[in-house]
Amino acid sequence: MSKGDDTKAMIIEKAAALFNQQGYAGSSMSDIMRVTGLQKGGIYNHFHSKDDLSLQAFDYAVSQIQRQYRSAWASKQNAIERLQAIIDVFRIFIDNPQHPIMRGGCPLLNTAIESDDAHPALKARAQQAMDSWRLLFRRIIEKGIKKGEINPKVDGDEVASIIISILEGSVMMSKLNGDSIHLERAIKHLNDYINSNLRI
Template sequence: MNKSERTRQDIIEKTAVLFNEQGFAGTSYKHLMAATGLSKGCIYGHFESKDDLALAVFDFNISKLTSYFEERISKKENSVDRLLVYPTTLRNFLTLPAWEGGCPILNTSTEADDTHPLLKNRASNALISWQNKIEQLILVGIERGEIKSSTDVTELAVVIVLMIESSVMQTKVTGRLLELNIAMGFLEKMIRNIAR
């Protein structure tokens, strides 16, 4: 990685939490300059626009979050245990470094659904990709005989994603873990019930 690429990556990493917490509209160039210690011209030298930087930051945040879960999932042998990584890990999402500022999919979707088509598209693709990964985990489990063959793969994947996202939203808004823990406990039961 050359100096220019390192600077570009440094800008992305230093502004990642800022965009995730404050959103696209709430993040000004003053904020970006304060976070990076760079001038507006230097930032523009590495990104065509604030939109360009926001998209790169979203991709970085999703990659960080995906890697966080994939690392934990890869340590589990059984498909049911792999699916259980989501609810067991998310019980403490407020303290997870990968979720600093909240879920980037949820935060971006909420802000960009009617205001920023490019970010909305990125968030939509991230949701679809996540759902597809969960479907793959379930299908592998069925093939291995670890998950009941009668399991509706798409239905379960959709419910997992929706329960997680809505629980995270409620916890971020209220600052309470009670409802999140109830929802993740329910999700754990659902996942254990598909085991063969």
């Protein structure tokens, strides 16, 4: 990577963490300059606007979460184990709450809530990321059904909705109350749910 590429990557990484903690609307250019150590011109050398930076920062944050997922389930052969490994990734909010990208909670949840009406391009990007996450669960379930590892009566899209809703809701509750017990309960419940309803 060139020095310019390194600088751009650093801006994106720092901005992603800032936006996840303070929100896009709540983060000023002064805040971005503070966390990056750059002047406004140095930032705008790499981005057309704050909105451009926000989209690239969101993509970066999502890519970091996806990397965690891939790492968690890459060595798992069974569909049930893969689902449980992805759910277990959410322990990062318990075990490593100061992770730069996760410090403010789940970037996808935060962005989906904040960008609802105020930032249509960011909302579309959040929807795309959510669709990708749902598709991941559905594909694992469909392959599990074909391999005889998951109950064939299971509706993959329904299960994806349940898992995502419970995980995201529990992250929100744990973050709001400063207590990881809500996420711990959700992870336990989802593992019990998978063992009771999906496993053959």
